[in-house]
Amino acid sequence: QQQVRQSPQSLTVWEGETAILNCSYEDSTFDYFPWYHQFPGESPALLIAIRPVSNKKEDGRFTIFFNKREKKFSLHIADSQPGDSATYFCAAHNTNTGKLTFGDGTVLTVKP
Amino acid sequence: GPKVLQIPSHQIIDMGQMVTLNCDPVSNHLYFYWYKQILGQQMEFLVNFYNGKVMEKSKLFKDQFSVERPDGSYFTLKIQPTALEDSAVYFCASSRDRDYEQYFGPGTRLTVL
Numbered sequence: 001q002q003q004v005r006q007s008p009q010s011l012t013v014w015e016g017e018t019a020i021l022n023c024s025y026e027d028s029t030f031d032y033f034p035w036y037h038q039f040p041g042e043s044p045a046l047l048i049a050i051r052p053v054s055n056k057k058e059d060g061r062f063t064i065f066f067n068k069r070e071k072k073f074s075l076h077i078a079d080s081q082p083g084d085s086a087t088y089f090c091a092a093h094n095t096n097t098g099k100l101t102f103g104d105g106t107v108l109t110v111k112p
Numbered sequence: 113g114p115k116v117l118q119i120p121s122h123q124i125i126d127m128g129q130m131v132t133l134n135c136d137p138v139s140n141h142l143y144f145y146w147y148k149q150i151l152g153q154q155m156e157f158l159v160n161f162y163n164g165k166v167m168e169k170s171k172l173f174k175d176q177f178s179v180e181r182p183d184g185s186y187f188t189l190k191i192q193p194t195a196l197e198d199s200a201v202y203f204c205a206s207s208r209d210r211d212y213e214q215y216f217g218p219g220t221r222l223t224v225l
Contacts, residue, residue, distance in 0.1 A: 034213070043116075043203060043216040044155065089155065097168045098143050098210035102155045 006103025019077040021106045023090035030092035037086045080110040114138040116217035124223045130192035133220045135204030144187045145205040199224045
């Protein structure tokens with residue numbers, strides 16, 4: 001049973017559009033939800049994260065929307081740029097164990 | 113930002129040999145992790161380590177795997193013996209506490225022939 005599901009597998013948008021990446025989770029004990037991005041050959045880097053006490057978190061062009069009741073959260077990238085092209089992973093964190101459970105990733109391509 | 117270093121970046125070995133992957137975590141971090149990523153797939157948790165002990169391990173953390181951090185030096189992942197299915201990129205991460213952001217190293221690409 002996959003604990004964190006991510007969609008779509010790949011996404012192509014034009015420069016300036018908003019890219020929307022989606023995740024859902026099963027385990028109610030998850031208490032922290034980060035998004036990482038990963039460029040080819042590099043390590044994952046934290047982009048933005050949210051805790052369940054909030055339903056929205058913004059940082060510049062990046063916004064997380066969180067729905068605790070439906071166990072879903074999404075990443076919106078406004079005004080997408082070609083430099084945003086990367087693989088994006090959502091994750092869910094359990095503070096008791098310190099373990100991060102990752103989604104399968106979304107390969108985002110932003111066309112100029 | 114804080115940097116996690118991993119040595120080597122690439123390792124090629126024959127099946128059945130032993131391999132040790134080294135991680136130099138962020139200096140004031142207390143929690144350490146290993147994740148495994150097969151090409152094009154998600155990162156999967158292997159193990160976390162705190163105060164000299166394994167806190168939790170996944171079913172991917174086979175009996176052939178072990179971790180340690182002797183005397184505050186490198187945090188290591190040892191695989192003995194290696195198997196073909198161990199080929200992957202192994203990422204080390206560290207965090208100040210369980211509740212804090214995990215910083216990832218650049219990964220070690222392990223190829224088992």
